[in-house]
Amino acid sequence: MVYLDCSGVRFGSQLDEKHLFQWAAEIACFVLWEQDTLVVKSRRISEESLRDLLALFWRYNIPMRQLAQFRNxxxxxxxxxxxxxxxxxxxxxxxxxxxxxxAPAGRRVAPR
Incomplete structure (x- = not known):
């Protein structure tokens, strides 16, 4: 199994948070959530599952470097x-x- 750290996600609403967990559960390689950790079956996942993980991590600004392990x-x-x-x-x-x-200029977080 592969453990992906999804801690620190900022949600816009409770429904937004619910959608993260539901969307992840619909990805074919999904096993379970362990608090803020997404557990997937293995490093050998389908193209569809990898594309879904990329989209999910991008949308919720989850650190994406951990997805490099799926390269083969x-x-x-x-x-x-x-x-x-x-x-x-x-x-x-x-x-x-x-x-x-x-991120595109319109979506960047301005430094403080």
Whole structure:
């Protein structure tokens, strides 16, 4: 099993929080939630499951570097492609950037 840290998520409402847990439970590789940890079956997951995890983590601003472990020879052509919107958040070296630093300008969090 693979444990993905989803702590620190900020929700806009209770329904928003509910949707995170429900959406994750609908992903084929989902096993269970252990508090703020999403547990998935293994590192060998389908393309559909990986794309759903990418979208879920992007939407809720969950640290995406932990998804790099799902890279393999069958998916690296699309998953590790530098043109993909998630590439920097998944594969770039970890820097001390503000949250959403690589998000489109209208969605960035302004530094204080």
């Amino acid at each position: 020879s069958a998916n690296e052509a699309w998953f590790a492609a530098p043109i993909m919107y998630w590439h920097k958040k998944v594969f770039a070296p970890q820097l001390n950037l503000p949250p959403n630093a690589d």
